[in-house]
Every structure is written in structure tokens, then in C-alpha cells.
Amino acid sequence: MNTLNVKEDEFLKGIPDFSLPSPGDLIEGKVIAIYKNKILVDIDGIAVGLISGREAKDSQETLKSLNVGDLISAYVIDGENEDGYIVMSLRKASQEKTWKKFNDAFEKGLVIEVAASEANKGGLLLDIDGIKGFIPVSQLAPMHYPRVNGADSSMILQRLQELVGIRFKVKIINIDKENGKLILSEKAAMEEQRVAALEGVKAGDIVTGRISGVVKFGIFVTFNGLEGLVHISEIAWGHVKNPQDYGKLGEEVKVMIIGLEGDKISLSMKRLTEDPWLEAAKKYQLDTTVEGEINRITPFGAFIKLGDDINGLIHISEIGGEDVEDPNILLKVGDKITAKVISIEPDEHRVGLSIKALTEEKDKSVKKKKSEKEEVAEDEVVKSEKKVTKKKATKEE
DSSP states (O other): OOOHHHHHHHHTTOOOOOOOOOOTTTEEEEEEEEEEEEEEEEETTTTTEEEEEGGGTTTTOHHHHHOOTEEEEEEEEEOTTTSEEEEEEHHHHHHHHHHHHHHHHHHHHHOEEEEEEEETTTTEEETTTTTEEEEEEEGGTTTTOOOOOOOOHHHHHHHHHHHTTOOOEEEEEEEEETTTEEEEEEHHHHHHHHHHHHHTOTTTTTEEEEEEEETEEEEEEETTTTEEEGGGGGGGSSSSGGGGGGOOOOOEEEEEEEEEEEEEEEEEEESSOOOHHHHHHSSSOTTTTEEEEEEEEEEEEEEEOOSSSSSSEGGGGGSSSSSSOOHHHHHOOOOOEEEEEEEEEETTOOOOOESSHHHHHHHHHHHHHHHHHHHHHHHHHHHHHHHHHHHHHHHHH
């Protein structure tokens, strides 16, 4: 046995492995120099790594707080360059860590926090260490869902752009590392909270929330992670022409829960105030005369404002004596008129009025007075004739 060779083997065992890092390795090194946009890193005393340009910028902004002597993790992009440096990247290292975080969150169903960097008509876009994320509009929680009239795409985009920079709690519902893409959902992240919140509410509860949308058919309100609709018929006791007159986006409002059906929550604003129709039943009696201003005309008649939330209807058949095909021919908004109460239904919130009934009564009154005058005149003629006959008879005698 060669004693020299044995001693040589033993000597080599004490020498560290001098193999250089390979592309794809994630290694740790000590910072030995920092320039404006360049970092030099000592790699176990056997090589120097170079991190420069965009590769020195990561989502944690490590470069801003880095000092000489600090240990950092970096991703090997390439072997030695022409200057003998190992080309490395903080950005890629951060990206690998981020992918690991995303994979763990996806596999375990964890909630993570992100911020949108831009918006398009389909949703919100994110870029985290070069990883592209997307939150579709359909996956936004109620308080962020862009409810606009007629699904106007320009208005939807405007509402989504207001969400850029806001931090969202989301769950990853699809992950594609090969193409560097994620699909995220705010709705999924809030599902447990929503289910728990639903169990804690019932019809008749009064809750405080914020207006999350105002559309032609009503007002959407979010509360405790839930969202409900105040239908246009439940906004006020009187006729509501435009829901926007009763609330603006983001305003705090009190509402009453009036219905729960699956995910559908029906709310009411008007039921938090006294029903004016209860007083109307006492005030407006049958066959009495009322005065008011026409505030709305429809094909089937005209509505008269009798009080703040009370409107009476003059049906088209009660406008005039003859058949009326279009109420606009005889009436216009703003006209002040007098009408007769011909029906009152407080439970149905209806007061029926008639112009025709007053006209007919007036005609009857005129006819009656005319008849009375004719009778008086006839009596006078009879009396006169009797006097003439009496005088004639006296002369003949």
C-alpha cells in the first residue's frame, strides 16, 4: 500500500468542495460591496456573485436597507461572466420564495393579502416579483363589486381603477407556475365570514351598513361581510323616481332585514319610518274633496301629490266625462287641481280620486238650480194666468 497516497486522500478530505454554483441554485452569501444599482456577494470565499440592474430589485426592496456584511439569499442566473462574476438575482430569489408562499397558500386554502397594480374591464391585475395575478370582477367581494346601471363598461373600469393600491384579502383559486399566473378570489376569502354572518341575522333585524351600489331598481348595502338589496319599492313610502336621490356610494345607512332566501337578502329603508298611510286613512275620507299638484302622468292616469309620501291616483276613466285616451291631453305635470276621494285602501297604499265625479256633481247642481228656476218661473206664469182669469171673471160679472 502506498503510504503517500493514503496521506494525500486524508489531506483532500479536509479540503472543501470547490464546485461553483449552477444556474437555478438558491444560495446564501455575504455582501462585500454595494453600489447604486449593483451588489457584490462573497460566495464561500471561492467566487464573487454580481447582482445588478433589475435583478437587484425585489418586492421587499432589500437593496434600500442592505449593508456590507449582511447575509442575503440570491438566485443563480448564470455561471461566470466575462468579468469572472457569478450572475445572480435578488428578484428571482424573492420570486422563488413568493411561489413557495403561493403554493403553500393554494394547497392549504390559506388567505393572503395582496394589492392591485392596475385594472381592466375584467378585473384587477397584480404583479408580485414578476408573478402575474388576476382578480376577476366576479370574484370581488360585495363591498368592492362595481355595481353600475346597464353594466356600463367605462363606469365599471372607473370603479375598478379606484381599487388600485388597496390591499385585498384573497384566496388562490388557480395557480399556473409554468406561465407565472395566479387567479385570486376575494369572495372565497370571505366565505367563512359570510356564512357565519348569515347565521347571525334574521328578518326584522336593524343593521348599519354602507351603500355599495346605486342602480335603477334599488340600493345595495353591505354589512358584516354581507350584501343586501333595498328594492326601489322599499326605499320610501312615496313614489321613488331615482334611487340616487336617497343615497350615495359609500354612505352609511340603517336598514331593516325583511327577507332571507339563500344568498339573497332583502332590505328596507322605509320601514324604519312610520307608515304615513296610517294617518292618511284618517285624513282622507270617502266623498271628501282634496287639492293637490300633479307630479306624474302615466298612460293609465295622473298622480297627485297630497302629502310628503302620499300620492292619489286619478284613473284615466275618472278624468273627464267622455272617453279619454291620453291623460296628457287634459292634464300636465304641475297642474293644481281639485278632485273627489272615491276610494281609500291604506293597506294597499292607494287613494282613488276623480275629477269626473266633481264635474258630474257640478252638472247636477247646475241642472237642479236650473230646474228650480224653471219651476219658479212656471209657478209665476201660473199665478199670473190665474190673476188674469180672476180679473176677467170679475169684469164679466
